[in-house]
Amino acid sequence: MYLSRVQIDINDRYKTKDLTHLGAFHNWVEQSFPTEISTGQRSRHLWRIDVLAGKKYLLVLSESKPDLGMLETYGVPGTAIIKSYTKFLAGIHEGQLMQFRLTANPTHTVTRPGKKQGRVMPHVTVAQQRQWLVDRAEKSGFQLIEQVPDNDSEQPATLAFDIVNREWPMLHRKVGRGVRLSCVTFEGLLRVSDVDDFKHTLTNGLGREKAFGMGLMTVIPEA
Template structure:
């Protein structure tokens, strides 16, 4: 696996004028793997857009390394870079405390009378979105680290994570324009099941993974 990043040249509107919807970002990511296109072999690439310290980045996780010239197409010159992700994955241990960042599309299914397929709708409130992540922690091999305030009982412990951004980016699908719920979480977790957690890191979580959702990255604490 490879983790790649480029700073998006948001101050050059002529260069980035095409980046007006999620499909354009998806196309950018796909075009960064010309060997796959030539071989008619499309692999899934997780990606997200990060806003950090006044700069905007495209982050991509992929099985093969991207073409850095293509990845830098809409980037600040000389900022496209890639590195092998496997050595990092190999060092993760059960019980380890990690700082995480996740951009996801929190949704839930509503049964429809007379229909075999449920209706998929986004969670709207902050509490619903926080609960969405908490409900998926065990399945994906981690526990959200909890904090107990001084003088409070253990039952009053709170999960140590926050929602740092929420928005509704546009996705063009044919002649339709859709808005997807995009939520970015940050906080602390503890690795509880190593294999499940590694699987989460390389395959993502939730829906709309092709359109910038589902990629979790972690940094060891301590």
Template sequence: MYLSRVEIDTKNRQKLKNFTHLGAYHNWVEQGFPDEINHGERRRHLWRLDQLTGKNYLLVLSENEPNKGQLEKYGVLGTATTKSYDQFLDTIKIGDIMRFRLTANPSYTAPRPGQKRGRIYPCVTIARQRQWLIKKAQAAGFKLVWQQPAIDEVDGFVFDVVSRDYPMLHRKTGHGVHLSRVVFEGLLQVQDLTAFKGTLIKGLGREKAFGMGLMTVIATV
């Protein structure tokens, strides 16, 4: 596994004139793996958009190493970096307390009369978005760090929603839709090593092809 990052060239309007929806970023990511395209492979690449010290970045997690030139096609030349992610995964241990950042699409399913499958709705309020992550944590191999004294079950956890918006996605058929995008940051503790590594590699939640689901972590000590 490889974790790559490139600064987005936001000052070049000509480069980014078509980047008005998530599908354009998805295509950028896919173009970063020309060997996979040539061999007819359709591998899942997790990605997200980040902001750090006033700059915008594209972050990509992939099984294969991306082509640096393609990664910088819409980025600032010389800013693309790629590191082995497997080496980092091997350092994680049960009980580790880590700071995390997750961009996700929190949602829930409601039953529909006469239908086998329910309808999927976005979690709209911050409270429901936080509860979504709390419920996902155990199966994802971690628990959210608890802080005392706590006002209630939600306020006691050391994490928060730091950003949320509704970017546009133009689908191949039908009208475009706005997806709910939420950025969480906080502290977690690793509980199930296999499940947690699976979460880091495969992502969490829906709309993974369109910039959601990628969780990154760093050790607190």
């Protein structure tokens, strides 16, 4: 596995004029793996957009190395970095405390009378979106950490994570009208409860719309 990052060249509007919707970013990611395209052996690529210190980055998790030049198609020259993720995954152990960042598409299924299949709907409130992550934590191999208030406080314990960004980016599909997807970024603390399930979450993503910038969780071990 490889984790790659490139700074998006937001100051060059001519270069990035095509990056107007999630499908364009998806195409950028896919084109960064020309060997997979030529052999017809495509694998899943998780990706997301991060904004750090006023700079915008494309982050990609993949089974094979992307082409450095293609990864910098819309990037600032010389900013693409590719690192092996395999050693990091091998070092994860049960009980490990980690900072996490996750961009996801929190949804739920609504049952419709007379219909065999329910309708997938986005969660729209902060409370619903927080609960979506809480409901998926344990089966995804981790526990969300509780913040215990001071002894003299009457406030109940709360979970140590926040929603740091909520937006509705556009996705233009090949057929039909474009849609806006709920895109929510979570940050906080977790503890690994099941190593295999947690590794599966890190490498396969969490939630829906993984091809379009959702589902990628990254973690940093607490010192």
